[in-house]
Amino acid sequence: MTRRPRDGVAEARRLAERGRTAARCGTPVEALGWFDRALAVLHAEPAGEMLADVLRWKGTAHRECGDTAAAERLYEESQVVAERIRYLAGAAHAANCRGIVAQRRGELADAEQLYARASALAEESGEAPLSVMVQRNLGIVGSIRGDWAVALERFEASRRTAEATGDDDGVARALNNMAIVHTKQERFDEAERMYERALELARKHGDAVSECVCEFNRTEMFIAARRLDDAEGACAIGLEIADRRGDRLRRAEGLKLLATIGRLRGDAASCDALLEEALALADTGEDQCLHAEVLRERARLLRSRGQLEQARKALRAARDQFVAVGARPEVRGVNRELAELQTAV
Template identity: 35%
Template sequence: MNPSPHPLLERAAEQERSGDWTAAADTYHAVYRAHVAARDVAGLLDVVVRLGHCCRRAGQHELAADLFGLALELAELHAAGDVASRALNGLGQLAQGRGDLDRAEAFFGAARARAERLSDPWLLGAAVQNLGIVANIRGELEKAADLYRTGLAHLQAAGTVGPQISVLNNLGMLHVDLGRLEPAEEYFDQALALSHALGDVVQAGIIHVNMVELFLARGELERARQSCDEGFEIFSRVNHALRKAEALKFYGIIYRESGKLHLAEIHLRQSIEIASLEEPLLEAEAQREMARVLRMQGRNRQALEALNRSHALFTSLQARPDLADIDQRVAELEVDFLSLVRFWGESIEAKDRYTLGHCARVADYACRIAERAGLTERDLVWFRMGAFLHDVGKTEVPEEILNKPGRLTDEERAIMERHTVVGDEMLAPVEFPWDIRPMVRSHHERWDGKGYPDRLAGEDIPRSARIMRIADVFDALTTARSYRAPLTPQQALDIMQDDIGSFDPELFEIFLELFPEFAPTAVEAAFASSD
């Protein structure tokens, strides 16, 4: 069933290509009324599907679903297989946008079956490329590439230019992900040429922003900036907020890589502000990039806050089936976390020349004890971060006190002991996924209640802090200090056993079991600290 052409359809298509969704919808409504008046069923079905896709692109998803559903019902009634295929594609795209990939695949498969029965290369190409998008989202990249290329061949056979742009763009992005940068650029260039020939401004903007990743992968920062400029200008003109936010994120990356950290921060904050209202995935990505910028500026606590927000967002997205690689992103983010806290821990040691490597060794000792004590693998990731940060409050202790060769005065000791409270306060704004702060505040508390800062005793002391204290004391005794030489592991053990009432007895038994494994590390550390 072929629809009767209407002179306003091309105007509506032009309005869509320019991003003027409201004007396009109004034009489609005018065409709809004309077909109703003329009792042109084929034309009516055609414009309902077109209007559905217009609403989908404009973000009016509920209205789009109603229109696609109506078109499908009427198409089945009037045996209009082509309209049914187009409506099914639209419903599949809506399901894909919601993250319901199984339902999306079912819709696209049904659209493909109808297209095959009609031997319609345009409809077949549209359905096959959409199946490629599902495979891509699921991480089945080679399968996606095959489907994209098959879909493109059908669309080229049909001579339809518009849909080819999307497939070429998808192929470009896919090849960037695969690290095949030369073919990626060829696909992007073809897509851009077709979008310019068709006058599709919105698609051109999308391609320009996607090409930024290609240029960043090559280290071509100026080309990346120019491509970002093109996309940002387009999305500012058509007032597409989320696409602008994506471009702003890339500006942040470009300026960071260029060493212009102030500009990077400004653009990332703008991206986060927009994305926080509409798209948690984009905000999570922008927060992670912000953390990297803040770290480069030495703003460690703020960097941790940004990483924490990113981690919380990525974790909340783990339930979305449209994000096949989200677990990998969370794992990579935790590597960023650990790298940052290790860096911060080392910055503490830079002030105290006698504690080089202390945080790393304490983290290793403590994690071995914690693992034997039953902490899960996931908890150990965050426990290790707390171990690296246990002395973060020492950044506020004057160096002359940290490095004083003799005994501290009562006033100096009070300043030193406050490092636990200061560290706790420094980390208060960071809502870690695992409770790190008790390790920082309470690692100098004693089982017998004679520790500091809160004089906690026994099981009132957080278990993580009890573990930390054993590791911290052992490393302190076996490395040089400004006021004494390092002790041997056995001498350190003897002192700790003489003070047995200060340690959790159950955890100390685990320490005794692990002592033979810790001793070689302690010997090596003692030698290094004596140089």
């Protein structure tokens, strides 16, 4: 009896699902291997929905490695395929992913336009999970700008929709984002409860990406509350996950936080090297907000050593980047620090 050849699209889907599991629970590099195998199978098939999806998933694996340019190319290719075959949900997802890239680069107006496009296509295609993501991403834009009420409203809407559809990942990410806003407002108890619930959901599903992000954001909260031992513990967990996954931008985040903890403890011996590496990683990954945050931390370190002119220079560079991004709360904060430095002897 002659064995029927395996259906190419079904085989590609099987390989791609292995890649998605690796991206969530393993490493982006492992995921890229599976996605490349899926694309090799699809090369012999007519362009279809699976091709658009795999290109996009591969782009996200690159994004999570900190390779923003490669991610952008794949998202654009995915969108071209999706639009050519009238795959509305795929085009919506690609537009959302391109918005994330624009947001990372500090191009918030472009990000909003892409999110609006994604939202319209998601509604047209009935793609409810994507609507959750878009609402959350628009909330992040609001949070960067300091529009706390708008941000919380969008995060809460995203959380409710995710809960109604049984989307634990969406719930965890919404709670994480809400906790960031509560931390900015110094509502630490509320933020901590949300982080604990988000981490519980991430660990339940083995989602290393969400766990890493939550641990670093929780570190920020502990630092703001001056709970430095707790901050160090959370940061160590986040860095272990980031390094295991090969996530260069999250490593940069962790190094910046370690430097902050060291400075606050008066143990700044290794802070210069930490910040130098963090700056290089943020620059390579094209993360403008993170790059500005590292510059600001460098300025604070310099100020703690009495190197006031160098501190002013670093703060001005950080302010310029925050202004370009439109991060109004950060601009106000840096201006306050600059004013303090003007009166320092």
